[in-house]
Amino acid sequence: MKHLIQKIKKNYIHLNCYIVRGYFINQNSTKSRPMKIRNIILSASLALISASAPLFAGYYEQGRSYYTYKKYDKAKEMFLKAAETSDSGDAYYFLGEIEKLQGKYREAEEYYKTAIAKKNISRQYLINAYWNAVVLAEQREDYESVIKLCREMWQKTGEGGARQKIESLINKLLWTDNSDAIDKYREGIELKKNGKTNESLSRFYDSLRFAPSFLAPKFEIGMIAYKSGDLDLTASYLSEIAASIPFYTDVRVILAEIYFTRHRYQAAIDHYGKILEFGFIDSAAEYRIRVKLAICYYNTNDFEDSEKEIEKALLFRGKSVELLLLLSAVKIKTGKYDEALKALHKAKSADPENPEVLYQLGSIYYKENDARYGSYFDRLFDLVSGKKSHQPKYTKVFIILAKNHLENKNYSRVIGIIKALDEKSQSYETSLLAAKAFYHLKKYDEAIDYFEKISLGNEDKYLLCKAYALSGRREKAKSILHELFYAGEYLSKAKQDPALAGIAQEIEKDKPIKAPDTEKKAEEKNLDVKDKQEKSLPEKNPESEDEKK
Structure with missing residues (x-):
């Protein structure tokens, strides 16, 4: 070779x-x-x-x-x-x-x-x-x-x-060969430039009478409707364009936002997907779309795809509290509480004072019967209680928090929490918690005010009876103790109580005549009050992220 x-x-x-x-x-x-x-x-x-x-x-x-x-x-x-x-x-x-x-x-x-x-x-x-x-x-x-x-x-x-080529292709597909339709369309454009919107609309509709499939005037009608706030008309015309030109992403952006705002999440998913497929978008725009898609999938109970979109968005902003909260909500929905806690603690590291992070952490610990829930709900209360308004779901956990402090004998904290709740948030349970807290603080008049607002079970009636006696309202105390005479061992209990011993002896001496079915009715009433107490308490479940709006 x-x-x-x-x-x-x-x-x-x-x-x-x-x-x-x-x-x-x-x-x-x-x-x-x-x-x-x-x-x-x-x-x-x-x-x-x-x-x-x-x-x-x-x-x-x-x-x-x-x-x-x-x-x-x-x-x-x-x-x-x-x-x-x-x-x-x-x-x-x-x-x-x-x-x-x-x-x-x-x-x-x-x-x-x-x-x-x-x-x-x-x-x-x-x-x-x-x-x-x-x-x-x-x-x-x-x-x-x-x-x-x-x-x-x-x-x-x-x-x-490359971008110019797409613009050229879109313009080509928006156009028509009908010269009459084109003339009317161009007249409409000139009128629009001169600020004569209504007259321009008339020309655009005239153009469509010559060529019903002419998309350019439909785009103009849709955009005029969008700017005027008529989203139904906007969606009607722009949807027709999107169906004919699937890659017209400017149109799809508007439609996606309309459907997302209206909670029509599946329709929004379709449009966001096309934007990702065909759009010339930067990383910031892609991040926003991924977040919106994750929210849409979450609200359609497609937690698997929601998590996938979250993971993709986290590649852009790994410490995004918004995304980590949404990820925790997905994990809660699928029962993966340890993974939810991991995401929430990462969010807390990024933003220690974020109310929603504290709320979610406390909710999971409460669900898991972990005493740490109290510290997170306490911090949440301190952050939002001074504000004019807060999310209604926070009120539920504040009642849980007040009950926790009552059990731990932090009576002043109970009063502080109950008084911070607005009037609409006051309930049977909040009144009972406040009454008991005031009683244990020996503020009997305040306790009586709260006790008298609600129906009481026998145990709470006994506390009211003592409050009456300790505040000098002897006759009222005696009246309640009379009611409790056949309701259990309350008279014996009163004899051992210095505040009620004298009254108990008087009642025992008088020996009130037992009315027919008195004991049965008292028990039924006591059960009814107990049931009311239980219904007023929040369910012991972690609150996942509210549906994203």
Whole structure:
């Protein structure tokens, strides 16, 4: 092989020595024959490359040489070998060029797309491959492929022409061939520019009478309706455009927000998905869309997809309290409380004073019968109690907190919590908690005020009886103790109580006559009051994130 190469090289050099002024001297003849230098060099060059390629040229270089001289079959053979051995994007690009030149457009398009997918490709060939694939897709009227290719080209290369191409395509699809419709549309645009909105609307409707499928005036009508706040009319016209031009992301952004605001989450999901698929959006916009999608999926009980969107959004903002809260809500919904706590503690590290984080942490610990719930609800109360208003769900946990402090004999804290609740939040339970707290603080008059507002069970009646006695209202105390005479061991208990002993002795001396069914009625009333107390308490469940609005 080496001997053959050396021989060809020698002949090649020897050959060039006889090229003078465009003539080739034939040594076996006395005559000179004119011959084009280009053909001589071409023949010699191809012979040299073919023989020496395994040593210094490579398949790709051979393919380029064959391609230059339009020997496409040989070029294709070399490019295929280059692609197999080096995974060269450039080789696939030239394979696409060869197929295109031979009229095999689908094959060419596939080679261009393969070239685009390769990491090892020259920038210019990458851009050329994109544009060629775009042209071929557009020839097939595969507009979605055109948009995807342009969007990908813009993301990879920053090629500004990619965005312009999409705008041009959208404008083309919005248009019509009906000249009368076009004239009316243009009249409407001029009127709109001059601030004559109502007159412009009339022209746009006139345009549609000539060409009902003309999308440009429908867009204008939809946008005028949007600016005036008529979202039903906006959605009607823009939805028609979105159906005809799925990749018109400006329209889809408006529709997505309309449906999201109206809690039509499935419709919003469809539009947000198309924006991600076709839109020219930056990282900030993608983050916002991912968050909205996560909320939509959450509110349609698709917790798996909600979590996926949260994870994607966290790649942009890993410490987003909003996202971590939503993630915890998803985990709570699926019963994964340990994972919910992990997300919430991460959120607390990012924002220690966030009320919703404290609320969620306290709710889970309460559900798990973990005493730590009290510290989180206490901090939540301190943060929001001074504000004019707070979320109604916080009131529920404040009542739980007050009950916890009552059990732990923190009576002043109970009073502080109950008094901080607005009038609408006051209930049977809050009155009873306040009454007991005041009683234990020996503020009997205040305790009596709260006791008298509500129906009481026998145990609480006994406390009221003592409050009456300790505040000097002896007759009222005696009246209640009379009621409790046949309701249990209250008289015996009163005899042992210094505040009630004298009254108990008087009642026992008088021996009140037992009315028919008195004991039974007293017990029934006591059960009824107990049931009312239980119903007024919040359920012992963690509150997951409210439905996102």
